[in-house]
Amino acid sequence: xxxxxxxxxxxxxTRTRGGLGDTDLLLKLCPPIPSKYVSLGVLGxxxxxxxxxxxxFTTDNVDFxxxxxxxxxxxxxxxxxxxxxHFNLGYRFNKNEDEGYGILNPNNPDTSGFYPxxxxxxxxxxxxxxxxxxxxxAGIEFLIQNSSLFAEFTWDNFRNAxxxxxxxxxxxxxxxxxxxxxxxIIGANGNGMILAMDINLNPED
Numbered sequence: 001x002x003x004x005x006x007x008x009x010x011x012x013x014t015r016t017r018g019g020l021g022d023t024d025l026l027l028k029l030c031p032p033i034p035s036k037y038v039s040l041g042v043l044g045x046x047x048x049x050x051x052x053x054x055x056x057f058t059t060d061n062v063d064f065x066x067x068x069x070x071x072x073x074x075x076x077x078x079x080x081x082x083x084x085x086h087f088n089l090g091y092r093f094n095k096n097e098d099e100g101y102g103i104l105n106p107n108n109p110d111t112s113g114f115y116p117x118x119x120x121x122x123x124x125x126x127x128x129x130x131x132x133x134x135x136x137x138a139g140i141e142f143l144i145q146n147s148s149l150f151a152e153f154t155w156d157n158f159r160n161a162x163x164x165x166x167x168x169x170x171x172x173x174x175x176x177x178x179x180x181x182x183x184x185i186i187g188a189n190g191n192g193m194i195l196a197m198d199i200n201l202n203p204e205d
Contacts, residue, residue, distance in 0.1 A: 041069035065092035082143040177201035
């Protein structure tokens with residue numbers, strides 16, 4: 001996309017930028033419970049500002065969140081295909097109150113940034129939780145020997161953040177909906193890789 005607000009000397013000039021982003025650290029704790037069909041856990045996550053600042057690939061703050069995890073293991077039922085079902089519910093503390101992060105327009109995903117979802121700055125006088133978000137996820141996993149196919153649905157809902165209000169205020173949106181299909185491939189030595197793609201489900205207008 002050629003910038004329209006500056007004089008363009010080269011028709012191939014774009015705003016594409018490269019570089020490394022922030023560093024994510026995840027910690028999952030799963031206490032033992034007396035059931036082979038159900039498992040519980042807690043996932044803590046933190047994003048550290050190691051990204052390239054001049055390219056805006058960083059929140060420039062330590063953002064963090066916590067999620068509760070619930071999984072159902074249907075592998076031993078012998079009455080259904082080898083399957084696991086997962087649910088999670090969490091809260092993300094977005095901490096760059098002055099500038100926000102990324103490009104965020106939930107009603108037009110094509111103009112939005114990349115994960116973690118962008119978030120707007122907090123207006124003067126608002127609390128630190130203005131641009132925090134609730135997160136809800138659900139997924140299903142089909143096991144094939146040592147590998148699996150999966151699909152995940154994620155709903156990110158901002159608590160208070162205001163976006164550009166359309167002509168009809170009822171159409172305003174504070175949520176981002178994403179579905180992620182993918183495959184997890186594990187080798188005989190235990191090493192593996194995950195291939196997945198995020199698909200935004202928000203309408204474009």
